[in-house]
Amino acid sequence: MDTSRMNSSLIRAFDALQIIGATAFGFITISAFIVQRQTQSRHTTWFSFCFSWIVFCISYALLIITDQQSHPSHNLCIGQSALVYAAIPLTGSTTLGVCTHLLLNILAALSVAPVKKMFSTILILLSIMPWILWIIVFVLAVVFGIQHPSSAQLSPNGIAQLSAIWAACTGVLLIVEEGAVLYFLYRNREILAGSGKATTMAVRVGIFTITASIVVGVGLLFSLAPHVGGQFEVLLSVVPISTAIIFGTQKDLLRVWIFWKPRGTQETPEVTPGASVTFSTILSGISAPSAAHTTESQPQEQA
Known part of the structure; x- marks a missing residue:
């Protein structure tokens, strides 16, 4: 298979x-x-997370959106390169x-401290700092691209090269932090089981x-082999x-888009009287501390 045709297919994918x-x-x-x-x-951290991934995807697809995939202007190339390098720290x-x-x-739900x-x-x-970091990285990348015009160019696969080391470091931090979440969920499963949504x-x-x-894994591959094929970028x-x-x-x-299906009478309650954490979503609102006090105060009333 022709290499240029394969690269073109990878770019489209x-x-x-x-x-x-x-x-x-x-x-x-x-x-x-x-x-x-x-x-x-949902808290603003959750919406910030969603917006960051929209920015991430648009940053990588900017050339095709502007219909300049084959021969992009130099200024647009600098702009997309800056967006790409800033997008990875943003989403991370x-x-x-x-x-x-x-x-x-x-x-907070398991603590009695105010x-x-x-x-x-x-x-x-947590809501503001990622976007401040995004602006800083974007501005620095634009300044670098203007001062070094030859650095702004398409990668061999037609896709901007990734900040692999940053992605790998962020991934390691995520694994550590999510491991702590799973540890606390497992350790306090008796307390949190009452919600029914901990699982x-x-x-x-x-x-x-x-x-x-x-x-x-992908980040480390890019770090160790910067000229690896475009299959990994597609991955x-x-x-x-x-x-x-x-x-x-x-x-x-999902229920928002199933508008033809009648909804039950109990739609709003997310925190039951004995619940300590809102488990309706992967990220709940700032109701946990007050719920924690309710949970901690119940044994005293029973005693």
Whole structure:
């Protein structure tokens, strides 16, 4: 098979997967906004996570969106290169933010200390810092591209080269943090079992951990072999779609699009009186600390 034809097929597959990923996260975000108006069940860290993956996919598919895949202008090439290098730290940071929020939610729910104020401050930082990092990396990449014009060019496969080391480091941090989440879920399974959704959360986190492991493996491959074939880049482009499936198949989000099916009378309640964490989504709102106090106070009343 002709190499140029194979590269062209890989480019089309890569761009198609990125567009599908952006579209999927677009539907997820719209669904979440609709649900948010009714239940207020998701924090800004979750929406920041979704928006970051949309930016990630658009950054990689920018050339085909602007119809300049074969012969892009130099300025557009610099712009896309900057977006690509900034997109990986962005999605890595927002994903870490989601996992950190989940971990803090569990720790706050299991704690009797009044940590709500500190919890809120950390969540604000988790929502803002990834985008500040994105702007910084983007500006630095643009400045570097302007000062070194020859550095902005298509990769041998027609796809911008990845920041593999950053992806690998982020993946390692994700695995460590998600391992801590699974540890606390397992260690406190008797307390958290009352919600009935702890198992669902554990499954989602476990699947996402596997996805993060794939990111680490692919990132290391790019680090050790920068000129590896485009098949690995196409493999990496599957990550946004798999992430969209993991985070977008929550029941309340899917129910938005099943508008012809009548809904039950009990639609809103997400936290039962004895629950300590909201398990309706992979990332719940800032209701865990108050729920924790309710959970901790019950034994005293019974005594």
